[in-house]
Each structure stands twice: as structure tokens, then as C-alpha cells.
Amino acid sequence: MSDKINYNNFDYYTNRELSWLDFNDRVLEEARDESNPFLERLSFLSITQSNLDEFFMVRVASLAKLAAVNYPEPEASGMTAEEQLKAVNQKAHVQLTKQYQTLDNLLPDCEQLGIQLKTVKQLSDKQYQFIKTYFHDDLYPVLTPMADDSSRPFPFIANDTLNFAIQLKKGGNDEPLYATLQIPDVFPRVLRLPDDDNAFILIEDVVKEFVSQLFVNYKIKSSSAFRVIRDMDLDVAEEDTSDLLKEVQQQLKLREHGDVIRLEVESSISKKLLKRLTTELNVDAFAIYEVPGPLDLTFLKHVVKETNGHDALKYAKFKAYQPKALSAQNNIFDAISQHDWLMQHPYDKFDPVAEFIRQAASDPDTLAIKMTLYRVSGDSPIIRYLGQAAQNGKQVTVLVEVKARFDEQNNVHWAKKLETMGCHVIYGLIGLKTHCKLSLVVRRETDGIRRYMHMGTGNYNDATAHFYTDMGLFTADNDMGIDATNIFNMLSGYSRPPFFHELHISPEGIRDFIDEKLDAAIQVVKDGGTAHVQMKMNSLSDQGIIAHMYRASHAGVKIDIIVRGICCLRTGIKDVSDNITVHSIVGRFLEHSRIYIFDFNGESTVYLSSADMMTRNLNRRVELLFPIKQPDLRDRVIAIYAIMWTDNVKTRVLTADNTYKRVSRGGAPANDSQAVFVADAEKKVAFAQARAEQNKLSSLQSAGEGQPAATEQSDAVDPGNDNGSDA
Template structure:
């Protein structure tokens, strides 16, 4: 009898799994083995994570519920059931976050003489200074907005911090007018107090203290902070791409008025005020969160950068390794022509990728540059070099994905700037996001036209490359270069290549390829041969892929998965998932690389990809999966996976549908991320010593016979 692998009980709900992941980030904030200011940063990250989750995922569920959709997900939950379960679990997580803030981090910060002060605990001198600051700086920009018979309840924008205020004209007045004030963002949340080095106060504390100044003739009888999170999912109609840029800009303006998904109110707020907000904001009672502490903990991500004199409370800095063959001053194309290069960021410097585009821009032999951009930094050097290349007469084609969530505004700006600089800009395909990471340089050489490629798992973002782990390959492989040309022709025109030599793209083709490779391992296992699958990804939620993995496990295929975030697979199902082991690494760096490995009768096929095993990546995005062809690169990727698999400090292991920390009793503590940091530092040290030795040899060179061949020179650029 053929087993069925699609029962609801075999799947964990995607949204609840994501909340569990955010709980693992929270564990890092609670872990005393992490440096204190890094723990503070982790707590801020949990807040920004959950804010985006409500703006997008909860918003999507609410839309489904509002139009009466009652179909279930893989786990058997309707949209309404998911919304209720999310709010129930998140209420518990809020309590845990603020216990971490109030009971753990604040006291430990104070031991280090780092304070987030309350107004009642500051000195008279500091109070006087803040009063002056309020009058001179804050007061002129504050705008009280009333809600009464002649003035409707004002619009409260997404993610803004606000004060709800109750007033009284005199003691005998029964009328208690309401007003609200938006806390200005221009001053920042953390205001430094005078006379103390690392003492800060939150800006809303200052405003609350002196708020009466804004209401002469009235007494402020209550003031409390609140914040709303709205539906910020972009809903772009894409009948054609000719007006896509304009449509995105229009939707950016509209989404600010999305429905309220979540209302956070200060725990001390009276029911009179909270009921008024709930009614006017039209928010469900289950989505109201009473907060025991400062609302919106994202300010904690800024605190470490404001603290002075406490380097010991941060991660120890390290310098990423730059391969000498890929360094500025070297001919990067000559190096890539000799052999492929594997990059593992942030341990290998992203500067080599920037240098690849920089050299392409200035090299007279380069004819064209083609590139996809999904997320780039606010001051991207890559944009600058692409523009420079166009100005030098090279043909530059850039696909800028203007639908990249929460980077839409940034990408629209870059798209316009690239066009001004002379680049040909594509805005993506109808109905699909282009998420693949690919840069193609076409160069005229003595033996003809040659293509040079960079293929990566992560964005061309020089900022996030410092704290996202990603992998990329430089190659001049002919077949891969032809495939890349065909992909760009497909993205920019009407080309439909009949097949690809080495690369696999979504929509659909990556799904088909992965399914086929899993089927191969199933066949090997059924024939009594060794069969193994290893995968590393951000998220595993696609039902069909999970069913295929269950089928492989049931057939005897050994499966190792490293899944950072969402994991809808369960590994406690007798006869179904017993051969599946799942780890999740959450640590100093955000694990972002994707690795797909198949034993293939000992041939060990290894692939990197921009795609997770999620339905959106497989069916609704342009994604790329590419092979490691050279044996040393293949071996290096396998080694990286194996080292991560050995992690017992930052890895958790899945038991059923819950991740738990590894029992380290009797084990030597091992953090894969720290191992890679140390390896980068060792490589830098070896390189430094070799350069020093070479310099010494060039300065103290013994006298040689005039025809002695053992003479060499130091490249002055290399010495720099």
C-alpha cells in the first residue's frame, strides 16, 4: 500500500513556526554567554522581526479572513484559527520579551553604569536641562490633535509612537477631552542625559513630563504611549510592466492607510483611554497588547552604538579575508579564468564582489555588464560602478526588483538614478519577483568573447554582507555563462531558451529539479545503496517538498537539514520522518546561505541557490540554483555544511515540531560561526606574515650571480 504523506498532523503551521524562530532569537537576548550589548541588540531584533511579521503575514491572513476564506493550510488551520493562535502565542512572547528587558538586561546594564533612566530618578540639574531641551527643541515640532464633535479622530500612521492624553478644564468639569500627539522621530528615541557618560532617557518620557505646556487652561490627568502596526503588504496590479514603477509608487502611498493589525498600549493606560483607541482604530480585542515597559523595543538596536567605552560588551571585531588574487590592484578576470572561487561571507570580504564590478566598469576589454539587484544598501558602491560603466560606453543592463518588500522606495530611487546614468533598467516580470543574485560580465579577449559570472545566495548589499552569512561563486565556465546570458535575455526580452546547461531557475524548474534529485536518492535507497540528502536553507514550508522528503525518509534516505527559520516539517512521525534530523543555527550572524547536496552514488552533487524550499520561491519568483563544479569548491562547501552540523553552541535540534538546545554534557563546545571567524583571522595572519617575509627578502636580498633566476619583485599595490 502506498503511504500518504499529506495528513494535516504531519505539518506545523508556518506562522507559528516563524514565531518559534523569533523565540530562538529571543533566547540569544537571554543567553548570558553572549556579550551584554549584543544581547540588547538581539532583543531589539525580535521586535523589528515581529513588527514586519504582523505588517505582512498577519495582514495577509486578515485579508483572507475578511473575504470569508475558510480553506485550511497544510496543518489544517483556517485563516481565523491562525490569527487567533498567533495572537495567543505572541501575547506570551511579549511577556517574555519585557521580562528579559526589565528583569535581566536593565539591571545588568546598570551594573556596567549604562542606564536608561526614568524621569523620576534624574537629578534636579538634569531635569532642568531636559526642560530647556523640551522648550527649545521638542515643543516647536509637537502637534496635539483633538478628537471631538468638530474634529474627527486623527489618522495614526503605521509604526509611529504616540501619546494618548486625557484632559480636564477644571476640577468640577465632567467633560474630559481627548488628544493625541505623535512622538517625533527626528530626535531619536534615546536622549543622552548631561553629566553622566552612558545615561539615556527615552524621548517620550521627556514629552510626558512637560506635556502640560501644550494645553494651557487644561490639566493633563493622564498620558500614555501607544503604537499601531498596520497592513503594509504591497498590492500591485501587474497587467503589464510598462507602468510598474508608477504603480509601485502609487501603492507605497496607499499602504500607509492599511488596516490596523496590532495595537500596543502602555500597561498603565486606563480603560477609558484604551477603549477609545480600540473603537476608533477598529482593532480586534485579541490584537491589543498591554506593554509592561517602553513600547517598541527597536530602539535597543541603536543603544550599543551610542554607548562609549565598553568594547568588552560587544562581539570581538574581526577583519574579513580578502583572497590576494581578488584584491584591488589585481586582475580579477585573469584569476577567475584560471579557476573558480568560492566566497563565504562575511568571513570572506564582500569587497571582492564590489571589486569585480569596479574592475568591469573601468576595464576597456569589457563590453557589457548585466546584473540583478534585489536589495542594495542606501549608499551602494555597486550602483556607482554600474553608472560609471555606462558612462564609459559599456552596455549595462540592470534588473532592479522594485517590488522587494520594504525596499520598494529605495529600489525605485536607484532604478531612476541608474537610468539617468545611462543604464538600461528592467523592473521585473509580470506577477513575479526576481530574487536571483547574478552578475554577468562580457569581455573581449585575444581568443574571443568570454563571460565572467558571479552567482550568489545573498543580495548585492555591501552593508548586510557584514552580518548575513552567504555564499557565492566566481566562474568563467562556458556553459554557465551561456545559461546566464539566456536568463538575462529571458528577463529583458521574449527569449524562451529550450534548455539550460548547468543552471536551474524558478518558477517551477527548481522544484522539478529538486524533486527529481530526491527521487534519485529514493531509488538508490530502495536498491540497497547508500542514499543521503543534506540541505541548508532559511525556511522549509512548501508542502510538496516536505512530502517528498517524508517519502525519501520512509524509503531509508538519510536526511540532514539546517533550517534557520520556518520549518513546517515534523521529525517524530513513526515510519515517515525517522531518518530526518533538523538543526537550526541562530547566532552572531544571520544564516542566509542555501546549500543542496545529494550523495548520488558517491558523486556528491552540490548546489547553491537563492531559493528556499518555500512555495513563493519555487512558484512565484525568479530564483537561481547553480552547481559547484570544481572538486575543491565542492569539497569546501561540504566541509562548511559538516562544520555547521557539528555546532552545539548556537544550534538547536528539532524534536517533533519544537527546536531545543543541544545537550552539551561531555561535548567540547563548538560554534561554527566562531570557527569561521577564527579561520578568517588565521588566513589574514598567514597572509600578513608571508607579505612581511617577502618584503624582508626584497630589502635584505643577498648578492647573487647576475644570471641567478631566483629574483623577484614585490608589487607595490600588493604591499598596500
Template sequence: MTNELKNPQYYVNREVSWLKFNDRVLEEARDLQNPLLERAKFLAITQSNLDEWYMVRVASLRQQVKLGHTKLDAAGMTPLEQLTQISALAGKQVKNQYQTLARSILPAMERAGYTLVKPEALAPDQIAFAQRFFEKELLPVLTPMAIDGTRPFPFLANDTLNIAVRLKQQNDNNDDKKFAVLQVPNTSGRVIKLPQAGQSILVEDIIQHFIASLFPGFIVKETAVFHVLRDMELDVADDEDTPNILQEVQTKLQERERGQVIRVMFSSRASKHLRKQILNPLSIDESRVYDVNGPIDLSFIKSWLKLIDEPELEYKPFQAYENPGLDAEHIFENLHVHDYLLHHPYDTFKSVVDFIRQASLDTQVLAIKMTLYRVSGNSPIIKALGYAAEQGKQVTVLVEIKARFDEENNVHWARELEKRGVHVIYGLRGLKTHAKAALVVRREDDTIRRYVHLGTGNYNDVTANFYTDMGILTSDSEIGADVAAIFNILTGYSDLEYFHQLHMSPDGIREYIYRKIDDEIKNAQAGNPAEIFMKFNSLSDERMIRHLYRASQAGVKIRLIIRGINMLKVGIPGISENIEVHSIVGRFLEHSRIYGFHNNGNPQIYLSSADLMTRNLDRRVELLFPIKQATLRDEALNIFNTMWEDNVKTRVAQTDGTYAKRDRRGVATVNAQQAFIQQAEVQVERVRHEQKQKTIPKFEPLNNPFTQ
């Protein structure tokens, strides 16, 4: 049976599945039910998604091909076959991106009064403005670099926009094949606002319009914009032979900037001569070059939207719910009574920040321990931890300096925390620490009590506003003991084999989920109701997929909400006809992980930092934790079921691996994210009404450094 379930026909290629996810994001850019500026943001997101995918995943496949690897993936494809297929699919996606821009976004923006003006359409006063801007802001920082026998092709940094130039010397009619390159500076922003209301121009268009002033004595015959991406995978030698992991990461960050060119986007108007002069020195084949008709690199949209203040063209803002029980004055007292379930961004992330802040202020708190994977650039949690250490508390923080594309930021914060007296740990050798945990140790009368926050998402107060995540705040003694033991493992030498309530990767989460799936299989075989319901970001672990297939074969009903990658195929007769997969792509990025089991009518629900990916289950420190209190389990189950009933932002996986919107004919409309917003607003109004009745002054700790 195991060998049968390895049939490549039962699996979707990982990279193909990811591209289908980005297609679903692109659909949101075309959805007229979304506000205009939000549609534009979705289009920009597809660009940043695609860029990161190229820099990491495509780069990894190319390395495998270069090294001669021919191992088949679950779908039966070699690395070379995968590259061939995904290059073609990515090309179609790029074409769809630019069709969406040209046919949908730009016309709608123009109707709304916002136009990107081309140089040839500039009015005389606009030309004068553009020239002044060029001479004052751009000319001093532009560096034209000639390409000839004495001056080799220049280094082009990752994620840079560049202009290729073909020139002719004024006194030489026979030579029109001199070439140069200049990088478009990012000092002024990508989009420049013109004096006329609603009109803007791309900075590269200004440069091209006045580029002749950079080449006196020459005639500019042709210019073309192009964008370069490089292999940005960080290969850190994280083993016993690496004496200083922090220094190793810093060294590799410098090396990464010179990685192999992995993709070039080129203006479709460029001549063959100009393309050849640029592409040949970059040693890149045509399968990784995309000619586009429009602004190169759609991330320019983010810069454009910063110039537009039109709230009516954006999602309506809402006020997140702040549970009164988590008020700083009473938070530790209330956590004695019951746990709190948080569902962000509908529940404010401020409650988590206040938990750490109050711990830093409270004179009875002895120690704070946290894991940090990604934090914001001006993190209030970092400030609170530093303040706590300065007040003499024992503060220990594990900063994961190998968090992809946040390495530099995390190295910075690690150094800053150390300066303020925090004990900083840089993670475990060979493993990324992706778990999200905070532990507060407090002296109360003659005892020591532990308070814990566990979450599915990062301690990032910025992304918490548009990522959906869940977490618990608790003083449960068993969970507290488990978290304390986990920090001992992370910071010292400990080989604990038993936890009371938590499960920890590597290995622990995989084995526990296997056991829970097996329990549901036994229930189904005994003729009892059996169900598995899960929500996570990605499903790419083949062994876990086979376990789910076996559960489906046994008659277990399986409901999966998977935002992104999904290598499992639904509806295969005799294999997966009891599995249904939904994907929600909407206003907020679905990031929470829920693992639920029917358990003979007594549902067990767990939250986790881990997706069902091999890296999360086998090569990362992750945590799976239970929702113990019955009322909170019911709340979590209602959250899952509301998302399952969504028929506005949900796409349903089909047997061939594609996704289709749900049929809404004859059924009530359910937009889960909007429903959660409405629930939050009702709770906010209820609390506001109750506070008016009580007129109790809000508690403000004396000498609070965070309010001064």
C-alpha cells in the same frame, strides 16, 4: 501514499513555526555567553521581526478572514483558527520580551553603568536639561490633536509612537474626559543622552513630563504611550493591464501607508476610558492589542545602543579574508585558471564589489549585467555600474522594485542608474526576480569571454557583514552561456527550454530537486548509501515536504539546517524518522542556501537564491547553480558539516515542533560561526606573512574614480 502524507498531524503551522524561530532569537537575548550589548540587540531584533510578521503575515490572514476564506492549511487550520492561536502565542512572546528586558537586560545595563532614567528620578540639573531639550528640540515640532465632535480622530501613521492624553478644563470640575493625541517625533532620536555619564532618558518620557505646556488652561489627568502598526502588504496589479509597473509601485506605496491597523501596543497603566477613546476609532479588536509594562516598542534599544561606545561589551571584531587571487590586477586572469568559492562574512564581500568595480574600469570589458534585489543606501556597486555606463560600456541592470520594504529605495536607485545611462529593467510581470547574478563580458584577443558571479544573498555591502551567504566567481563557459541566456529571458523575449548547468524558477528548481531526491530514493532502494543534506532559511512548500517524507520512508538519511520556518515534523514513525533538522541562531544571520546529494559517493552540491517555499519555487525568478570544481565542493561540504556539528548555537527540532539545545556533555564544543572566524583569521595572517616576504607593492589602477 500521497494522501496519507497529507495528514495534518504531519505538519507544523507556518506562523506557529515562525513564532518558534523568533523565540530562538529571544533566547539569544537571554544567553549570558553573549556580550551584553549583543544580547540587547537580539531583543531589539525580536521586536523588528515581530513587527514585520504582523504587517505582512498576520495582515494577510486577517484579509482572508475578512473575505470569508475557510481553506485549511497543511496543519488543518482555517485562517480564523490560525489567527486565534497565533494571537495567543504572540501575546506570550511579547510578555517574554518584556520579562527579558526587565529581569535581564536593564539590570545588566545598569551594572555596566548605563541607566534609563525615569522622569521622577531626575536630579534638579537633569530636569533643567530635559526642560531645555523639550523647549528647544521637541516643542516646535509637537502637534497635539484634540478628539471631539468637531475634530475627528486623527490619522496615525504606520510604525509610529503616540501619546494619548486625558484632560480636564481648569474651570470645569465635572468634565475630566477631554482627549487628545500627539505623535512622538523621530527628529531627535528615541533615547536622549543626559549630561551625567551613562544616563539617558526616553524622548516620550520627556514629553510626558512637560506635556502640560501644550494644553494651557487644562489639567493633564493622564497620559499613555501606544504604538500603531498597519497592514503593509503591497498589492501591485502586476499584469498586462498595468502599463507602467514603476508608476504602479509608487502609487501603491502611498496607498500602503493608510492600510488597516493590524496591531496596537498600549501602556498597561492606561485607564479604560483612555484606551477606549483610542482603540474604538481604530476599529481593532482586543486580540490585537497588547498591554505592556515598560517602554513601548523595543526598537528604542537600537537608539540607546548608538549612544554607547563599549567595544568590550560587543562581539570581538575580526578581519575577513581577502583572497589574493581576487586582487583587481589579476582577477580576470586568475578566473581563467579556477573558480573561487566565497563564504561571507568570513570571506570579504569586498571581492564581489571589486569584481564589479574592476569590470567598470577595465577597457577590455564590453558589458556588465546584474540583478539587484536589495542594496545599501550608499552602494559602491551602484556607483561602479553608473561609472561603467558613463564610460560607454553596455550596462543592464534588473532592479526588483517589488522587493518588500525596499520598494522606495529600489525605485530611487533605478532612477539614478537611468540618469547615468544604465539600461534598467523593472523585473518580469507577475514574478519577483530574486536571483543574484552578475555577468561581465570581456574581449580578450580574438575571443569574447564571460565572467560570472552567482550568489545566495543580496548585493548589499552592509548586510554582507552580518549575513552569512555563499557565492562563486567563475569563467566557466557553460555557466557563462546559461547566465547570458537568463539575462536574455529577463530583458527580452526568449523561451529557452535548456540550460547547461543552471536551473531556474519558476518550475525549474522544483523539478530538478525532485529528480535529485528521487535519485537518492533509488539508491536507497538498491541498498546503496543515500543521503540528502540541505541548508536554507525556510521550508513551507507542502509538496517538497511530502517528497522529503517519501525519501525518509525509503531509508534516505536527510540532514536539514533550517534557520526559520519549518513546517516539517521529524521523528514520525514510518514517515520522518530518517530526517533531522537543526536551526542555527547566532552572531550572524544564517542566509546561505546549500543543496547537497550523496550521489553514490560522488557528492553533488548546489547553491541557490531560493528557499523551499512555494513563492520561491513557483512565483519568483530564482537560480540554482552547481559547485563544479572538486576542491570547492569539498570546501562547501566541510562548511556544511562544520555547521552540522555545531552544538553551541544549534537547536534541534523535536517531534512536537519545538526546538531544544544539543546535549554537550562529553563532547567537544563546536561553535560553527566562531570556527569560521578563526579560519578566516588564520588565512589573513598567512597572507600577511607571505606579503611581507614578497614586499610587492599593491596594484592601484590609474585614474581610479573610486579611490579619489
């Protein structure tokens, strides 16, 4: 029967881009969810805008380029590039309407809470005088109106900038005159008003009120704010360049002038102004978005940031857990040499990851540090420690992926900085992005050379580690260490290891591994056993992997998938995906970890990875998939997955009609998995604090009785808690 099923049938797949818009709609649902803290709802609405902007800059821009050359090949769901481009814009228009309906619903609640976003007409006399003074003293000297006529062509409009299109007339001359005005981003978008702690006005409203003062002796007939989103995808012809760093820097300059992919205008714009913008910017009608409110909803994150005295309207802060053995007061290598350590961020602190590099930098036994960096923060302690290590005479090799999208400029900066500090820097591989998260410390110990590693599902970014959920492993496993050395030799030289002992590497290696596991699951079921596959990832879009899942499902393999964003797989297809269930969790933290669990006849193997099941991750990136071998940590990952799978608060289930529905809880107690992990972290912190106080008291009592003080051994009362083995 299965031989007769065409698992590549167009009807079995959801278009990738439309699925992404469905994900953004799930984020938008969080802005509409009254159970969320109010200011966090504003943040979610802001996030939908920044998500959408990046989506258009990259994915929709790519579709536009394919459509422009009439690229004929359909994608997995059967749509051509032109069909996708129109369908995406059509769905994005619907989403925009929903975004601004959400804003309209939130603003009255803002008012009731004393958080006011005022228009000019709502200002008191003192507030009006304030914006007038601000315009003259601060804005006026910087604003530069640009005439648009026969002698001065239409100016370049930069990506993601706020602008005004203006129509003027002079005296009795009815001939229309045009100009544009960019609002420089050196000014805050949201201005706090005097006399009211939480009253704000948008900078464009201030400019619009006094814009006529920039055009003396002219009359303003019409003015409207507008914004463009351009093609910002980096196109580096790596095969044609011997200096990747210079090529990336050159492309960064060229990228700013990409084609306009989306034009946003105020819905009140005049027909003449709209026609002129459309013509000058060369925008298709379907890419014009008439916005019934303030443009660019990312201003809401600034409102949230500037609002005072409403901490109760935000998520409560919590203390993340850090095992004492992995702190600065202890030798982290001694801890890792005793057993593996599993980290679950942000519930576990990111500090031990930075501490791993910090201690290696000054450790006299450390010979070499090797590390991959994909995205780091603007003030990364890891970069600082790597530089210190090089200056301390360690052999430091760092692969900095200068092609990391929208972090290219930041990574070029850090690459140069690392070089000046004495590190050996590799700028990625031609044709591949290095996306794996791997650090290796090589030490000389009394019994010989030993390798210590950290491998993770997320970036070495201390900033995003506070709100991205990721997992990582510290280990001194010898076979994994040999594999890690071979990976770095492959990245820095011409080495091509014939095999890896424990680690699986993309390109191709992770695909082969997943295929082998799915084949094994099918065989287990055919032999009369049970097979259960559990996966968690950001996106599932690779047609080959999905088709293989369909074959496994048809054979009777049970497959559970937690996917945050894109999912091109469809559930509920008779004889094809009957045994596949898909959940999506969207909540306080951005779900970023990748987990792959294979249970055959009750025996489970567990893996973490930097890779999603996307073609780019499996074919065009250097990715890492690694096992969790230590039994207690393996059980912890399985327990973590179980808590997420049974989440009945933030989970949506993908239904047979290809929509996501919230879990029906019935009378069951609420299980918000992220809240469960927060509570668990706080319990660990409280336990550790109580234990420290008890040790301190015991030490004082022992000293008072003339007995030796309590030793650090007493800190090992609950080793399961200390290494995070409990769920």
C-alpha cells in the same frame, strides 16, 4: 506500505506563521543567553521587536485580509485563516510577556555596568533641567497636539510611530476631552543625559513629563503612549498597469494607510482611553497588546550604539579575508580565468564582488555588464560602478526588483539613478519577483568572447554582507556563461530557452530539480545503495517538497536539514520522518546561505542557491540554483556544512514534540560554527600578512645582493589558502 501513507496529513505539518514565531523565540533565547556579550543580548532583544513588527505588517496582515472575507481553505496544518490569526496573536502575547521579562532581567545588569536607562524621578537636578530645556527648545516647537472632538475627527495614526493618547478636562466641566500627540521621528528616541557618560532617558518620558504645557488651561487626567502596526503589504495589480514603476510608487503612498493589525499600549492605560483607541482604530480585542514597559524595544539598539567605553561587552571585531588575486591590485578576470573562486561572507570580504564590477567598468576588453539587484545598501558602490561602466561606453543592463518588500522606495530611487547614468533598467517581471543574485561580464579576449560571472545566495548589499552569512561563486565556466546569457535574455525580452546546461531557474525549474534529486535518492536506496541529502536554507514551508522528503525518508534516504527560520516539516513521525533531522543555528550572524548537497553511494554533488524551499521561491520568483563543479571548492562547501552540522553551541534540534532543544554537548569540546569560521578567516589574514612581509624582506635582500627582486609568483606558495579551498 508507502502507497497507503497520506503524506499531506494535516498532523504532519506545522503552521507556517506559528513556526515563524518559534524562530523569533530562538532569537529571544540569545538575549537570555548569559554566554553572549551583554550589549549583544540587548541587540538580540531589539531584533525580536523589529522581526515581530515586520511579521505583523506582512504575514499577519495577510491573514487578517483572508479572515475578513472568511476564506475557507485550510493551509497545510489544517488551520483556516481566522484560526491562524487568533493562534498567532495568542502566541505573540506569550512572546511579549517573555520579551519584557527578559528586559526586566537585563536592566539591573545594565545599572551594575554603569549603563542607566533613567526615569524622570531618577534624574539629578542638572539632568532634569537638561530635559526641561530640551523640551522647550527642541521638542515644543515641533510637537503638534491633535484634538479629537465633534468638529475635529480622530487623526490618522501612522504605522510604527510613537504617540500619546490624552484625556483632559477644563475647569469644572466633567465632560472628557481627548487628544493625540505624535512624537516626530526626527528626534532621537534615546537621549544622552549630562554628568554621566552612559545615562539615557527615552524621549517619550520627557514628553510625558511636560505634556501639560501643550494644553494650557486644561488639566491632564490621563495620558498613555501607544503605537500601531498597520498592513504594509504592497498590493500591485501588475496585470492592470503598463508602468510598474509608477504603480509601485502609488502603492507605496496607499500602503501607509493600511488597516491596523496590532495596537500596543502601556499597561497602565486607563479603561476610557483604551476603549476610545480601540473604537477609533477599529482593533479586535485579540490584537491589543498591553505592554509592561517601554513600547517598541528597538530603542535598545540605540542604547547599544550610544554606549561608550564598553567594547568588551560586544562581539570582538575580526578581519575578514580577501584573496590577493581578487583585490584591486590585481586583474580579477585573470584570476577567475584560471579557476573558480568560492566566497563565504562575512568571513570572506564582500569587496571582491564590488571589485568585479569596478574593474569591468573601466576594463577596455569589457563589452557588457548584466546584473540583477534585489536589495542594495543606501550608498551602494555597485550602483556607482554600473553608472561609470555605462558612461564608459559599456552595454549595461540591470534588473532592479522594485517589488522587493520594504526596499521598494530605495529600489525605485536606484532604478531612476541608473537610468540617468545611461544604464538599461528592467523593473522586474509581471507576476514574479526576481530574487536571483547574478552578475555577468562579457569580455572580448584574444581567443574570442568570454563570459565571467558571479552568482550568490545573498543580495548585492555591501552593508548586510557584514552580518549575513552568504556564499558566492566567481566562474568563467562556458556552459554556465551561456545559461546566464539566456537568463538575462529571458528577463529582458521574450526568450524562453528550451533547456539550461548547468543552471536551474525558478519558477518551477528548481522544484523540478529537487524533485528529480529526491526521486533519484529513493531509487538509489531501492537498488541497495546509500543516499544522503543535506540542505541548508532560511525557510522550509512548501508542502509538495516536504511531502516528497517524507516519501524519501520512508524509503530510507537520510536527510539532514539546517533551517534558520520557518520549518513546517515535523520530525520523529513513525514511518514518515524517521530519517529526517532538522537543526537551526541562531547566533552572531544571520544564517542566510542556501546549500543543497546530494550524496549517492559516496559521490557528492553540491549546489548553492538564492532559493529557499518555500512556495513563493519555487513558484512565484525568478531564482537561481547553481553547481559547485571545481573539486576543491565542492569539498570546501561540504566541509563548511559539516562544521555547521556539528555545531553544539548555537544549534537547536527540532524534536518529535515540535519544539527546538539545544544540543546536549556532554563532554565534547565546544564547536560554535560561526566562531570557527571567524577564527579561520583570521588565520588566513595573518598568514597572508606574514607572507607579504616575507616577500618584502626577500625582495630587499635580493636587491641588496644584486639579484632580481622576488616576483609575485611567490604569493602562490599556498594556493589552497588563497582561493579559500581549506575549511
